[in-house]
Amino acid sequence: MRPNDVPPPEGNWRLFRGDGEPREPVMPPAPPWRRFTGVPRAEDQAEAASQSPPEPPPVPRYLISPKHADVVNAALHLRRPLLVTGSPGTGKSSLAWAVARELGLGDVLRWPINSRSTVQEALYRYDAVGRLRETALQREQGEYGPGIGSFVRLGPLGTALAPRSRPRILLIDELDKGDIDLPNDLLTVFEEGEFEIPELARLREEESAIDVATDHAGETTTVVRGNVRCTEFPVVVITSNGERDFPPAFLRRCVPLQLPTPDEEMLRAIVTAHLGAGVLAESEDLLESFLQRRAPGELATDQLLNAVFLRTSGADLSADDLLDSVLHQLGGTV
Template identity: 45%
Template sequence: MNASPASAEPLYRGTGVPLLDDVPYEERAWPAGPPWRTFTTPPAMPAPPDDDESERRLGSTRIHRLARPDEVRLVNAALLLRRPLLVTGRPGVGKSGLAFLIARELRLGRVLQWAVTSRTTLGSGLFEYDAVGRAQALHSRARDDEPTGTGDFVQLGPLGTALLPYRLPRVLLIDEIDKCDIDLPNDLLTLFEDGYYAIPPLIRVKAKEPTVTVHTADPGGRAEVTGGVVGCHVFPVIVMTSNGEREFPEAFMRRCLRMDLPEPDAAALGEMVAAHFGDRLGPREEQLIHQFLRRSDRVGGLAADQLLNAVHLVTSGHYPRASTGESGEAEWADLLESIWHPLGGEGTEPA
């Protein structure tokens, strides 16, 4: 990646294909952010683990996406401004997939995922402290003289892990943030501005344990925390998804870039099917795509993975009538109707 401000090449191209270069993680460049979004914590974390989920989510890297120009512009603006992306759109249009596309294309490692519910708090995304386990360990230590550290009982969450001082930004997916408690967007404001947070249990013991090793949200991951405070070196790439079920405070929206994902058209669905099932679409797959779009229009919208389910059944060989293109057969038509059910539940199909 060329970090020169004179470079006309965007960081993110939206193709879904990883950038090819031989520069080690420790030497890779990243463009500077604005002065008010620059953080002073020196990089101290090794390269994150590879993302083992992107191929399952996105399909083969051999298929080039035809990204919309506004998607490319907004993603690159978010990268350069160090601001979160709020991605809105109907359920099933691929909002969460954008985080995996960014991580795979820019080779930023495993995507950290934070699924939000009405009970989610800022603290749960940052860290959890096992006070009971710590007390039991202290009792065992007093009895058996076995050494134990406070950091063994601190587990960073996905948000807390994303703010560790990595050399390059981690990608964090905050999924369905519109389901959150009313206070969470305001709680995130200071964190998004400051890029650091404190871990009170570690602050309380910093005189005896100035540097501790804690668990992270990566499988088997560990990180050193000094003085009980975690601060980022470069602000993470944050993708927040919303189904448009609520309004957010103005102060929160001012700190985000908003992207609205439209319904995928036949070309976008064809790219998705080809990425998962092969480089080239046959008549069966093309016919299913057009059937899917007609059905989606009738029932008020379907999710893209409902199309993938149907394509898998067609290509599995277990439905020979469908495989030979006889899609008018009653059994196959009934099965498709069940797979392509309206997302609203028991609602009836419009006339």
């Protein structure tokens, strides 16, 4: 019998062995930061019903210093966007979820920015072609076409500005990846807290109130005379990797927060918060290697978490090729 034919011992981390032999190993628990909430298929649910449901992992506390937390509070009180900058892995995006969870603001609306992003698409989308086709089909069948509200959907920014008693929280992720004019395009929306949907503003008086879908699944909001105006200005968290400067007019309307690169003490606290205090004693070499590799180049904190988690899963990280793959420099090629 070849060594590869021997089934791995229980707890062995090698799910894939590269021997071409089919097997159905039990998938181990995912890292706490890579667990999702999708609903499994009916047949999977039936199988899972016969097993003990797994305990949901505790949500790790977001680690932030009091002085940086005070900057967040300043933005909350002033109803101004929070512009968060810092190196990769410093927790810029995670801050939005931490604020939402602690203040009970519900799900985070996320607008990931790329070079083609526009304020228009983040506010709303109108499917004119779909409405035309659906209306023609319904008329052929002697029925009335669907209302225009069925073809309007608010984007993440538009949903954040929809009126409600408590503010939404909106994450505008990596704004510096957008077009150079994008920050200026946001100024009017941030100042006025409202926008117009011209396709709805042109409707007759008896159609002045239209229900439209939002960026939150299954939720609708009523738009009156095409105007969307917030009741409470949303909590806006804007992240930037510092790849370019923003115009002064935009910066004046934001509260800036620079998150520092975690030092050794903070790294220990982060590992403890995500994986428990018990793993620190077994991870001193990984922490030391991370700090040494971070000095000449750029590494993210979650790379350290990945290495420690693999160690707890049984991986042998003493081999340089595996450790190099996990702690690879972000500024170069992989």
